[in-house]
Structures are given as C-alpha cells and as structure tokens.
Amino acid sequence: MHAHPYLALGRKAGGLLPNRWDLVAIPLVLGAVVLILLGLHQASVPLGEIEGTTVSLDPANLPDYALRTTLRMLAALAASLIFTFIYATLAAKSRYAEMILVPVLDVLQSVPVLGYISFTVVFFLSLFPGSVLGAELACIFAIFTSQAWNMAFSFYQSLRTVPRDLDEASRSFRFSAWQRFWRLEVPFAMPGLIWNMMMSMSGGWFFVVASEAITVGDKTITLPGIGAYVATAIEQRDLAAVGWAILAMTVVIIIYDQVLFRPLVAWSDKFRCDQTASQTKPESWVLNIFLRTRFLVRLTGSLAAGFQALSDLRLRLMPALPGLPSRLRLPSPDGLGWRIAMIAMDVIWYIFVAVGAAWVAWSVIDYVSASVSWNELEQVAILGLYTLIRVALLIAVATVIWVPLGVMIGLRPRLAERVQPLAQFLAAFPANLLFPVAVVGIVTFSLNPNIWLSPLMILGTQWYILFNVIAGATAFPNDLREAAVNFRISGWQWWRTVMLPGILPYYVTGAITASGGAWNASIVAEVVSWGDTKLSAAGIGAYIADNTASGDYPHIVLGIAVMSLYVILFNRLLWRPLYRYAERKMRLG
Amino acid sequence: MTKGTATPPLFELVGVRQAFPKPAGGELMVLDDVNMTVREGEIVGLLGRSGSGKSTTLRVVAGLIRPSSGIVRYQGELVRGPARGIAMVFQSFALFPWLTVLENVEAGLEALGVPSKEKRQRAEAAIELIGLDGFESAYPRELSGGMRQRVGFARALVVNPNLLLMDEPFSALDVLTAENLRTDLIELWSEGKLPIKSMILVTHGIEEAVLLCDRVLVFSTNPGRVRAEIPVPFKHPRNRLDPDFRKLVDDIYALMTQRSVLAAAPVSGQVGVLSGIADKLPQVSANLLAGLIETLAAAPYQGHVDLPVLSEDLQMEVDELFPIAEALHILRFADLAEGDIRLLPAAFAFAEADTDDRKALFGEHLLKYVPLVAHIRRVLEGRPRHRAPRLRFEPELEDQLSESYAEETLLAAISWGRYAVLYSYDDEAEMFSLEEEEVENEKAEQEGDGRRDAAE
Numbered sequence A: 001m002h003a004h005p006y007l008a009l010g011r012k013a014g015g016l017l018p019n020r021w022d023l024v025a026i027p028l029v030l031g032a033v034v035l036i037l038l039g040l041h042q043a044s045v046p047l048g049e050i051e052g053t054t055v056s057l058d059p060a061n062l063p064d065y066a067l068r069t070t071l072r073m074l075a076a077l078a079a080s081l082i083f084t085f086i087y088a089t090l091a092a093k094s095r096y097a098e099m100i101l102v103p104v105l106d107v108l109q110s111v112p113v114l115g116y117i118s119f120t121v122v123f124f125l126s127l128f129p130g131s132v133l134g135a136e137l138a139c140i141f142a143i144f145t146s147q148a149w150n151m152a153f154s155f156y157q158s159l160r161t162v163p164r165d166l167d168e169a170s171r172s173f174r175f176s177a178w179q180r181f182w183r184l185e186v187p188f189a190m191p192g193l194i195w196n197m198m199m200s201m202s203g204g205w206f207f208v209v210a211s212e213a214i215t216v217g218d219k220t221i222t223l224p225g226i227g228a229y230v231a232t233a234i235e236q237r238d239l240a241a242v243g244w245a246i247l248a249m250t251v252v253i254i255i256y257d258q259v260l261f262r263p264l265v266a267w268s269d270k271f272r273c274d275q276t277a278s279q280t281k282p283e284s285w286v287l288n289i290f291l292r293t294r295f296l297v298r299l300t301g302s303l304a305a306g307f308q309a310l311s312d313l314r315l316r317l318m319p320a321l322p323g324l325p326s327r328l329r330l331p332s333p334d335g336l337g338w339r340i341a342m343i344a345m346d347v348i349w350y351i352f353v354a355v356g357a358a359w360v361a362w363s364v365i366d367y368v369s370a371s372v373s374w375n376e377l378e379q380v381a382i383l384g385l386y387t388l389i390r391v392a393l394l395i396a397v398a399t400v401i402w403v404p405l406g407v408m409i410g411l412r413p414r415l416a417e418r419v420q421p422l423a424q425f426l427a428a429f430p431a432n433l434l435f436p437v438a439v440v441g442i443v444t445f446s447l448n449p450n451i452w453l454s455p456l457m458i459l460g461t462q463w464y465i466l467f468n469v470i471a472g473a474t475a476f477p478n479d480l481r482e483a484a485v486n487f488r489i490s491g492w493q494w495w496r497t498v499m500l501p502g503i504l505p506y507y508v509t510g511a512i513t514a515s516g517g518a519w520n521a522s523i524v525a526e527v528v529s530w531g532d533t534k535l536s537a538a539g540i541g542a543y544i545a546d547n548t549a550s551g552d553y554p555h556i557v558l559g560i561a562v563m564s565l566y567v568i569l570f571n572r573l574l575w576r577p578l579y580r581y582a583e584r585k586m587r588l589g
Numbered sequence B: 001m002t003k004g005t006a007t008p009p010l011f012e013l014v015g016v017r018q019a020f021p022k023p024a025g026g027e028l029m030v031l032d033d034v035n036m037t038v039r040e041g042e043i044v045g046l047l048g049r050s051g052s053g054k055s056t057t058l059r060v061v062a063g064l065i066r067p068s069s070g071i072v073r074y075q076g077e078l079v080r081g082p083a084r085g086i087a088m089v090f091q092s093f094a095l096f097p098w099l100t101v102l103e104n105v106e107a108g109l110e111a112l113g114v115p116s117k118e119k120r121q122r123a124e125a126a127i128e129l130i131g132l133d134g135f136e137s138a139y140p141r142e143l144s145g146g147m148r149q150r151v152g153f154a155r156a157l158v159v160n161p162n163l164l165l166m167d168e169p170f171s172a173l174d175v176l177t178a179e180n181l182r183t184d185l186i187e188l189w190s191e192g193k194l195p196i197k198s199m200i201l202v203t204h205g206i207e208e209a210v211l212l213c214d215r216v217l218v219f220s221t222n223p224g225r226v227r228a229e230i231p232v233p234f235k236h237p238r239n240r241l242d243p244d245f246r247k248l249v250d251d252i253y254a255l256m257t258q259r260s261v262l263a264a265a266p267v268s269g270q271v272g273v274l275s276g277i278a279d280k281l282p283q284v285s286a287n288l289l290a291g292l293i294e295t296l297a298a299a300p301y302q303g304h305v306d307l308p309v310l311s312e313d314l315q316m317e318v319d320e321l322f323p324i325a326e327a328l329h330i331l332r333f334a335d336l337a338e339g340d341i342r343l344l345p346a347a348f349a350f351a352e353a354d355t356d357d358r359k360a361l362f363g364e365h366l367l368k369y370v371p372l373v374a375h376i377r378r379v380l381e382g383r384p385r386h387r388a389p390r391l392r393f394e395p396e397l398e399d400q401l402s403e404s405y406a407e408e409t410l411l412a413a414i415s416w417g418r419y420a421v422l423y424s425y426d427d428e429a430e431m432f433s434l435e436e437e438e439v440e441n442e443k444a445e446q447e448g449d450g451r452r453d454a455a456e
Helices: A005-016 A020-043 A059-093 A095-108 A113-127 A132-160 A164-172 A177-211 A226-235 A239-271 A285-292 A294-320 A324-328 A336-371 A374-410 A413-428 A435-444 A454-459 A462-475 A478-486 A491-525 A540-550 A553-586 B054-062 B101-111 B116-129 B145-157 B175-190 B206-212 B243-257 B286-297 B307-314 B318-330 B345-352 B355-369 B371-382 B394-398 B403-419 B436-455
Strands: A213-216 A219-222 A527-530 A533-536 B011-021 B027-038 B043-047 B069-074 B086-089 B163-167 B198-203 B215-220 B225-231 B304-306 B334-337 B340-343 B387-389 B424-426 B431-433
Touching: A020 A336, A020 A553, A059 A095, A059 A132, A059 A177, A059 A226, A059 A239, A095 A132, A095 A336, A113 A132, A113 A177, A113 A213, A113 A491, A113 A540, A113 A553, A132 A177, A164 A177, A177 A226, A177 A239, A177 A413, A177 A491, A213 A226, A213 A540, A219 A226, A226 A239, A226 A435, A239 A285, A239 A413, A239 A435, A336 A553, A374 A413, A374 A454, A374 A462, A374 A491, A374 A540, A374 A553, A413 A462, A435 A454, A435 A527, A435 A533, A454 A491, A462 A491, A478 A491, A478 B054, A478 B086, A491 A527, A491 A540, A491 A553, A491 B101, A527 A540, A540 A553, B011 B054, B027 B054, B027 B225, B043 B054, B043 B206, B054 B086, B054 B163, B054 B198, B086 B145, B101 B116, B101 B145, B116 B145, B145 B175, B175 B206, B198 B206, B206 B243, B215 B243, B225 B243, B243 B307, B243 B318, B286 B318, B286 B340, B286 B345, B286 B403, B304 B307, B307 B318, B307 B340, B318 B334, B318 B340, B345 B355, B355 B371, B355 B403, B371 B387, B371 B403, B371 B431, B394 B403, B403 B424
Parallel strands: B043 B198, B043 B215, B086 B163, B163 B198
Antiparallel strands: A213 A219, A527 A533, B011 B027, B011 B069, B215 B225, B304 B340, B334 B340, B387 B431, B424 B431
16 A cells, blocks of 8 residues: 555645635535525425334344445445536636636535535435435435545546646547547546545545434434444444444445455556656556456456447537537637627626625525524634634644654555555544444543543544555655765654655645544534433534534524634635645755 | 774775565575775775665665675774764755755754854855855755755765765766766865765766776676776876776776676577576667667677777767667677677668568567577467466566566566567556467468578
8 A cells, every 4th residue: 555646636726726716605605505405495395204214233234234335325426426527527628617616616625514414314305205215315415525526626637737748639639529538538537536536435434324314303314224223223222233333334345445446546547647657556456356357358348348439429420510619619819809808708707706606695694694693603603613622632632643653654664554554444434433432431431521522523534644644754755864864863853854844745635634524523523422321512513413403404504604614714724825835845846 | 914004994894795585585685795995085986787786885884774794894993873974965966855955954963963153154164165155045946956966965065074975976967067066076175175084986987987086896786796996096187088098998898798697608609698587688678679789780880889989979878778788689689798799690680671570580589599588488378378477477587586677577578579579468467468460470480480491
C-alpha cells in the first residue's frame, strides 16, 4: 500500500475556486437546500409506519443484511458516478455554469449529511406510500450525498487539466464531443476518479449504517441491513450482537476492497498520464488472476467492444445532423462588437445569479425568523461553538498522537507497508458500530458525557490523519533525510526544519477530511443511547439529533444552516490557507 | 614505514565490505574489500559506472551507512555514525525547499549549537565566498540549478569541515553551468580559500575526474571493488586539450570498458559471450542498437572506433554509451576490447537490410547468443497453449542476480524478443505468449535458414 498522488486531489480543487463567488454560493446553496427540503416536507403525504420490517438479531441473518447494505452502497455509487459525469462536465465546459457550479459544490461538501436525512426520508416515503422502496431510496440518497461531491470535484479538475497534446491530438482526429468524452476525458480522469470513489466508499459506510434505522417524529424506518441490526441490538442491549455486526462489517469491507477496489485501482493505473517511474505500480491479485483466465478476458473483451461501439455512436450520427456543430460553435471572438456582447452577457449573468442568491437568502431568513426567535439563534450559535471547540480539541489531540507515530511508521518502509492498509481499513470502518461499546463504558463508570462522548466524533476519522502522515513520511525525499543526518540535525530542530514542513501538505489533507468527518459524526455522537439509557452532550450535533427525533423542522433547518456555516468558516479561515501555505512552501522548482 | 606514520591519514577505509541480504536468500555484495586512504590537501576521485558502489563508499565515509565489515577510521579514530567535520554535497542538491538560502546554510550551524550572531556572520561569509550574495532571502525554487548547487556548497563549507564529500555534484547541471561551477571550485581550492583539508569526489565522468582530482580510484562493477588507483600528476589549472591529459583519459577509458565477461577467452564464431540464462543483459532498446550500428557502419568510422572518440562525437557519457556497445558485443554484432569497438560482418548486413530482414537477423542472433531469450522461446513452444507467466522466469534469474539486475535483464529480454517478433508479452497479465504470426514467423525463419544453408 502506498501513498497516492490522487489522495489529495479532491481537496486541491479548492485552490481553483474563485473566492468572491463564495459570497453568493453560501447563501444560495444553504438557502436552496433549506427551501427544497421544506418543499419536500410540505409535499409529502402523511403516512403510517412501514409494516413488517423487523430485524432479527440472529447472526445467521447477517450475511443477508450485509449484502443488502453493500448493494445500497453500490447503488449510491452508481448514482454518484452519473451525477459526476453530468455535473462536472457541465462545470468544465460552460464558463457560466462553472462560475456557479464549482462554489456550490464546495459548499455542498460542508452541509452535514446526517442533518437532512429526516427531510429526504419523509419525501421519498411520500413518493412511494406504504412501500419500502421510498425508504430504500432515501437511504441511497443519503449515501449519495456523502459520496458525490468529491468525485465531481476530482472529475472536474481532471477535465480542466487534460494535457494540451492529447487535446490537440483528439481535435486533429476530429473526435465528436461524445467520442472525446469517452476516448480522452474519462480515461484521463480515471485514476483520480477511482481513488475518490474509494474515499467515498470509505465515508459511505458510516452513513449507510446511520441511515438504515432512523426515527423522524412519530415515524420509525427500519431497513434490513447491518445498520438496522446494530440499532436493534442497541435497543435490546445485546452486546454480543454488536460484536457480530462488527465482525460482519470487517469481512464486508475486506471483501469489497480486495474484489472491487484493488483491481480497479490496479487496472486504472494504465490511464495514468504522468510517467513517473518512482511510483510503485499498484497490484491486485484478483485482477492478475482475472487477466490470466482466457474465458473472462474474452467475455470482457466483447463487452468492451460493445462499449466502444457505443462511444463511437455519434461519429456516425453526427453527419446526419447537418449544421448542428457549426450552430453550436460561437463566432470568432475578434470583433469589438463581439467583446461588448460578451461583457454584456457576463453582466446579465452576474445580476441574475446575485438576484437569485438574494431572493433565496431572503426567503430563508423570512421562514426561519417566523418560527425562530433571535434568542434561539444565539443559543444555537453557542451550541455550535461547543461542537467547534470539541472538533478543534479532538483534531489537536489526534495530531499530537498520530503525527509523531505516523512519521515513525512512514520512515520505516516495511512497517509502513503493513500499517498503511490497516489505517485505511480503520478509516473505512463505520465507527458508529463501535458507539454502543463506548456507551456501555461511560454508563458503567458513570463518566461525564460532555467530555467522554466527544472522542466518538473522531473515532472513525482520526485514521485519515494517520494514513496521510504515513504517506507523507514515506514520500519524504531520501536525500533530504541524508542531508539532515550529514549536518547532524536532530531533536526538535529535526522536527521543526526537516520533517514537519515536509509532511505538512499531507497532514492538512488528512486533517481536513478528519475534521469534516468529525462535524458530521457529531450528529450521531453527541446523543447516544443504550436500551433506555440516553446520554447526551451539549452541542449542535445533539441539537439537530434531538429535533430530528421530535420532527421539529424549522429547528432542524436552523441547526443545519448554523453547522454548515461553522464548517465553512472553519475550512475557509483555517484549513484552506494552511493548505495553500503548505503547498507553496513545499514546492521545489 | 617512514615519516608518513607520524601524521595519520585524514580518512581511511580498510577492507570494507557491504552486503545486503537478498529476499530469495543469500546476500548481495555491493562493496568487496574496498581500501582507501585520504591524506590532507588532496582531492580523491571515485570513478565508476553506475552500480559500482562508489556512492555507497561515499556514504560509508559520511557515516550514513555502516559497512558489514571492515575498518573506517577518521583522524585515527574509528567511525560510528556521522562524524563531525565531514560535510556532503548532493547530486540532487538536497536543499530544504521550505527554508531560504540563508536558513539552509544556517541549518548545519544551528545543529552545532553555534550562537546566533556568529551563525549569521559565518553563513553570510560562506554565501559570499560561493558567490550567492544577494540571494540570501530567496527560496531554492527561485534559483537555477547552478545557483542551487552553490547553496549546497555553501551549506557544506559553512561548518568548516575537514573533509568535503561530493556525490556527483555537477551531473544534474547543464554543461556550461557545470563547467562554471567546477572552475570556481578549483580556483577557490587552489587559492586556499576553502576552509577544508581534503575532498572526495564521486563521478562517472572520466574527464571530470582527471580535471579535478589528484588521485582517481577506478571502481569495477558487481561487486564494487577498487580496480585501480591512478595518480593525476597535473597542476591546476589543467588543460583538457593537453596531450598528456588526453592520454590519461584514454587509458582510464580502456580500463573501465574492460570487463571480466569480455576479458574471457576471445570469442569464436558460433559460441556467444554469454554462458547461461542468468547472465546479466544491459537494458538497451533495439532502436538504440540499430542506431549505433548505423552510425558505426557509416563514414567516418567504417566499423571501427575508439570509445572515447565516439563518446565525444556523440556527446554521450560512458555510462550511456557502454551498455549499448556491450549489448552489440553480446549479440555478436560487434567486438569490444581495449576501449575499441569493431563491427562484425553481421552488423554491416543489418545496416543494409530493410525492417523485416533486420528483425529476422536480430531474432536469429538473439536465439543463438542470448540463452535467456532462447530459453523463453523454448518454454513457450513446449507449452500446449504457448503461454508462460513472467513468474516462470523471474526466480531463475533472481537465484543468481540481484533483484534489480534480474528485472533489468528480463526487461531487456522482453523488449528484444518483442522487437524480433519472437514472442509477445502482456505487461498487465505479466504473461509471455506466442501468437500465431510468431509461430508462422518461426516457420518462415526455419525455411529461410534452410535457403541460406543451401546457398552456402
């Protein structure tokens, strides 16, 4: 297992962002999300509980539940892929779309997924009254929102950086847009996209587990799966069942990693454009076996031929649509009149977006102020501050623990090779399965939940710090290490002038992911239960969770909006500048 | 012993061996019985081809590597770990990109606990000495390669080392910049302006070694050994065009291109130079081989040339040129001896031929003279589906070669066999195979052989 250049790719896109658009994007997105959710809520028909979905704690059912959970994940991944292709392509191809789509995507990343599950569940249930399908779709949608954004970012960035020579070659071959997409753009973006899919999958397990059993007001939705199994185990105080679920999850993650993602990563390596030989080639035993079998290779060969025919389709169709390409092509941007028209278009577009954003912001303020007092707003802001302090402290603690350890491990290649997959596995493991164990501990020793519930928030996401630091230390140039030894640089000076600056970009990448995950996790970590025992810590996560449980929509909206703002500010004021600083400093040449 | 014993040499390696355990068992010998003495006031050159252990030797001197056995002595004391007073200049510069020029130079002083006022003064003095004043606050990325290496020198000199180690310090620079830096360095050294007693220079450039050093140790490859110690009697500044200078360069060339495999009994007609499938092959593309054959077959060489002359004409270092010449020798397209290369008749036929005939001729020589290629081909023919995984051959090579040599050898066999259409190779499945056309090709080849035999 090695560090991969695409590990940081999704985050790097942030550097491309036009900052002034944030002012428009933040109210626009938050407002739009709120309005849509409220619309969905009003449109949904009241309905009773779904009948007959009970989960049995018999471990024999676990393989079946695990399969269902995995299928939900894969369905969401497919949806994310389609979304990525459309959204990112639109953003990369149209300047006007780009201005608004990219900042929107960036803000969407910061909206806590678990916060709006309640709305989507109710909406999808009302689409398919009385059927499980609605609940399934709601669950898949929740996973989708946890997966899609960074994939879209990665793909958008790839589209923007297609090498000039390949672009010119494809134009000289007169590829149609459709051919160009499948022959050049998708292959070029493939390695980055697959790495981001892998990251998304890791994050997704957390949400699939959280969204399989959810209570909104008087409605309880239970979908057969590992998440629901654990929820039932918690309700019945069955610690053994929790253990079984953890075991099943472990097996599932190992299988999907070995059978799906290792082969994909090894396969996608052939699309890599930067021919740096230093990178070790990713290997997959599954792929190797597969490639050596004649039957399967032939089978996929014919599938590939079919796909190729599909990707060539437009070549034959295009000439049948005379005039279409030339009508789409804009006149040459030389004349003065043309430039004036362009500027006018820009101005109209700016005004349109600004007015849209203002209207959305105003509607939300109008709605929220009708049901929420200023006093309450202040309270929620203070709750957000509590959670902010928790996140910051936890990241600091995790940093102090994992940075030195990660460096020690990363500088020993053999050890790193063994620890790295473990750290990545731990990052993929849905930590919420472990919550009951922690709760039992807190109850047994009657500890203060305000303090002791906090570590749960970072339980699953701290590993991002560890494995990014390991990757950074592994990639640290050997000649710099030798120079440090030769000039007898050691102790604190070694950390300060040699190692810490060297791993900083990797650390920041890990810490951004970890802190984003911690905010999200606060919604399930600040309120936990064990049978009838309910523990709760003061924070905005608990506020959202409590209001979700009681179905109080205006207050959920308020909670989500405030938390999103905190996350955005945290990212903009701390992580973004830190990442830029690290990147600028590290760059040589 | 005479007076020399009164002042011990500055640095001494006695019987140094360095071996790494191989994954397949056994060990890989990198350095074998290396002896070296560095006295005060001299520049010692370590010259050799890549993989000859000269850089490893330098790292033993620096205390970065502890040898498996042997004695390492510095100022009469045994060395364990990085010694004080030995500073190094790196091929890749190894500057900390997040520190400014001044901070990079000060880093070594800080580690020595020099008070900050003195630290600043010394760093500024070193920066001025090496011609970097004005760039103190620049980051390495803002500098050109030559300027970066000057920072590397300043950083090493500022700690006032007794011994300055240089690991191919000029090889990452362009020709003009390298020459400029070499001249400046040797000028400062001759004028006694450098705060050092001796230098060790690792290089693969023969001219560079003769230009700068007082003594050159020539390393042989696999395992690394000191093959010869050659004193350079010229005074600085040296003139590259001086006949004595040229003569010494030529002599060292001849010495370096002799190899045990080539020194063996003269090669006769049908027997190749290689004896077994696990003999190392140089990884050189067939196109390069064809290019060299064409060049040598044409005027002015007419099939015969001195390697140093060729190296100069083609602007190629001995490290780049020699593997190509060696491959031609192995394939019996040329004879290589005493720093000369002489084309064999087959090479002239190759130069005249068109693409298909070239491939056929190349394939013929491969099967005849490269046991590994013949072996792969036989295995493929022997299997019902004409397929064999790379893993079938890799362990056979790794039994006798280091991992990297085994890999290089196999890659050479893959690329040559592909060029001659003897077999196919799927890199993703890591699988050799014979396609139908290759089987047919073989038939045609046999027929061709028959015809040729008949003609003879």
